[in-house]
Amino acid sequence: MVWILLSVLSATLLGVYDIFKKISLSRNAVLPVLFLSTLINALLFTPVLYVAYFTEVPRYQPMFQFANLTLSDHLLFALKSVIVGSSWTLAYYAMKYLPITIVSPIRSSGPLWTLLGAVVIFGEKLTFWQWIGLAITLLFYYLFSLSGQKEGISFRKNRWIFFMTLSTLIGSVSSLYDKYLVSHYNRLAMQAWYHVYMVPLMLLLLLLIWYPTRHRYEKFQWRWSIPLISLCLTLGDFIYFWALSYSDSLIAIVSTIRRGSVVVSFSIGAMLFKEKNVVQKGLILLGILAGIVLIILSSK
Numbered sequence: 001m002v003w004i005l006l007s008v009l010s011a012t013l014l015g016v017y018d019i020f021k022k023i024s025l026s027r028n029a030v031l032p033v034l035f036l037s038t039l040i041n042a043l044l045f046t047p048v049l050y051v052a053y054f055t056e057v058p059r060y061q062p063m064f065q066f067a068n069l070t071l072s073d074h075l076l077f078a079l080k081s082v083i084v085g086s087s088w089t090l091a092y093y094a095m096k097y098l099p100i101t102i103v104s105p106i107r108s109s110g111p112l113w114t115l116l117g118a119v120v121i122f123g124e125k126l127t128f129w130q131w132i133g134l135a136i137t138l139l140f141y142y143l144f145s146l147s148g149q150k151e152g153i154s155f156r157k158n159r160w161i162f163f164m165t166l167s168t169l170i171g172s173v174s175s176l177y178d179k180y181l182v183s184h185y186n187r188l189a190m191q192a193w194y195h196v197y198m199v200p201l202m203l204l205l206l207l208l209i210w211y212p213t214r215h216r217y218e219k220f221q222w223r224w225s226i227p228l229i230s231l232c233l234t235l236g237d238f239i240y241f242w243a244l245s246y247s248d249s250l251i252a253i254v255s256t257i258r259r260g261s262v263v264v265s266f267s268i269g270a271m272l273f274k275e276k277n278v279v280q281k282g283l284i285l286l287g288i289l290a291g292i293v294l295i296i297l298s299s300k
């Protein structure tokens with residue numbers, strides 16, 4: 001199926017995105033990096049907005065026909081910005097202070113929280129094999145916490161672990177919301193406008209949190225990996241929303257394949273940053289992914 005191939009391509013780009021993010025945040029101020037990458041994301045959509053609002057869009061190009069959005073439509077896109085902005089802020093801080101081989105397995109659990117959210121919110125019931133998959137995932141999560149202790153990282157007391165876990169939970173909420181938006185609105189409009197609305201949100205965080213206390217922390221350094229964060233994310237998200245636009249696409253499947261990006265970021269990051277206990281954490285990551293795959297296959 002085309003939407004599965006698109007999901008794989010999106011996952012690859014997101015894995016590379018995490019690598020550029022880690023490079024940009026190393027010995028650097030977090031919020032300026034986040035703001036600039038957000039600003040560049042919005043600028044990448046400037047041609048799209050120009051075509052949609054200031055040119056005669058041909059009928060055979062429905063992708064660019066979204067000049068008639070209402071105020072309520074824009075509010076829904078702004079809500080998407082708040083959700084994503086919250087997740088990104090937490091994830092950027094966690095990415096700066098945690099090894100990427102710790103971050104990747106936590107991120108891989110996103111579909112698990114999406115499933116549990118569906119159970120709690122929509123009253124869905126788990127099948128026998130979904131319970132088995134859930135048990136496998138939680139078991140390897142526990143083993144993962146033990147592995148983290150060898151590096152002096154307590155999963156119960158480390159705030160960056162909490163930040164990354166909360167970011168992943170919020171990301172699962174965003175995945176559920178994406179399916180609704182893509183099924184009701186032009187996907188390019190949604191992607192363009194939510195990136196635009198992210199700019200004032202991140203600017204507010206920059207001015208209120210980082211700027212007054214900037215002398216207490218690491219100075220901001222410009223790096224060319226920052227625009228590459230934006231480029232990989234924009235392309236990865238565009239392909240992701242494209243996959244979701246197919247009527248037969250399944251958000252759980254797309255979300256799971258997309259989380260396969262952690263295999264890319266884990267593998268490259270382990271070699272690039274020379275992190276510890278890579279083999280052990282790699283096996284645990286595969287265990288977590290096996291549990292997630294079992295959950296999804298039994299859902300299908």
